Amino acid sequence: MFAVIQFPGSNDDRDTRFALKSVLGAPSELVWHKSVELPSDTRAVLLPGGFSYGDYLRCGAMGRFSPVMGAVKRFADAGGPVVGICNGFQILCExxxxxxxxxxxxxxxxxxxxVALRVERSDTIFTSRAAAGQRIHIPIKHGEGAWFAEPELLARVEERGQVLLRYCENPNGAVADVAGVMNEAGNVFGLMPHPEHAVEPALGGTDGLLILGSLVDAVTEGRK
Amino acid sequence: MKAVVTVMPKQEVLDPQGKAIQRAAGALGHAGVQDVRQGKRFEITLDAADREKAEALLDELAEKLLSNPVIEDFQVESIEA
Known part of the structure; x- marks a missing residue:
């Protein structure tokens, strides 16, 4: 089951569940942020876009203290796949x-x-449906999306190949054109673009499925 | 006790809000305003046994909540009984 966390102020939670459940056919449930445990059948966790806690203090700063985040951290530390989209990315960084x-x-x-994005690697659980170097198109919608890391941190991140998505034309001033980055272990991924908004031709494109579909493949294969 | 903590973007972090304010100052006719950096000021009332404990509490609060150490620096400006 794919758990989509609902924070107060999340607004892409239902879209994310729709993409997983109705488009990709993967079981998905909304999990309220006050839950101290994830449902026992959770195989992946998604932190959706939105404006959790009204973006008070800093985007994602309050969401990080939500009761559910303890369980999300334990899930991630145990190797469970976690994806943060937009505000979810901000929360994972915080x-x-x-x-x-x-x-x-x-x-x-x-x-x-x-925006046009370049997929940097295809050998990850978040990008296996894409090809390395592939140009894909996914919407962004944010005011605070310029990813930043000091030079030493950026060098480490680059050396370990943690950047999975880069903007073809940098829209927001992100260092090294970073649009999406994963953790060192390769099981936590955050991205500013919204793959859940690009899952049907009627929405303008289906490239979002290259990301969400990769995650579904990884979880489904893991169960076999 | 009452304390004041300020949080500022690190020097190496681009501060587009500060830049916009600096440009607006120019539009107001103040060409002499060369640089503006925008931060946050927190006025905190706290219950602490002594100054040392208050300092420790404020350091932790500022580091873990009021600021994000990746992009910001903080300073405990004052502590008053």
Whole structure:
């Protein structure tokens, strides 16, 4: 079962569940942030986009302290796959589960548009349906999406191949054009683009399935 | 006790809000405003046995909650009984 965490202020929780359940056919449930445990049949956790706690203090700063985050951290530490999309990415960075932080966009604008991304690796559980170097199109919609890491941290992240997605044209000032980064262990991934908004031709494209579908494949294969 | 903690973006972090304010100062006719960096100020009332304990509490609070050490620095500006 794919657990989609609902924080107060999440707004892509249902879209994320729709993409998993109705488009990819993977069982998915919404899990309220006050749960101190994840459902026992949880095979993957998704932290959706939105504005948890009204983005008070810093984006994701409050979400990190939600009761469910203890369980999410234990799940991640045990090797369980965790994906944070947009606000979910911000929360994972604040929680220290992913490197770096997300800053206000370089030009201060809230950006809402479909962007071209380059998939850097295909040998991960988050990108196996794509090819390394493949150009894909997925929407972004954020005001604080410029990923930042100091030079030493960036060098470490690059050396370990943790950058999975880069903007073809940098929209927000992210260092090294980073749009999505995973942890060192390879089981936690955060990205600013919204794959759940690109899962049907009627939405403008299906490239989001390359990401979410990879995760579903990994979880399904893991069960065999 | 009452304490004041300030949080500022690190020097190496681009501060687009500060830049926008600096440009607006120029538009107001103040060409002499060369740089602005925007941060946050927290006024905190706390119950602590002594100053040393208050300092320890504020350091932890500032490091783990009020600031994100990846992008910000903090300073405990004052502690008053």
């Amino acid at each position: 929680a220290g589960l992913l490197p770096g932080a997300l800053l206000r966009n370089r030009d201060l604008h809230f950006i809402c548009e479909t």
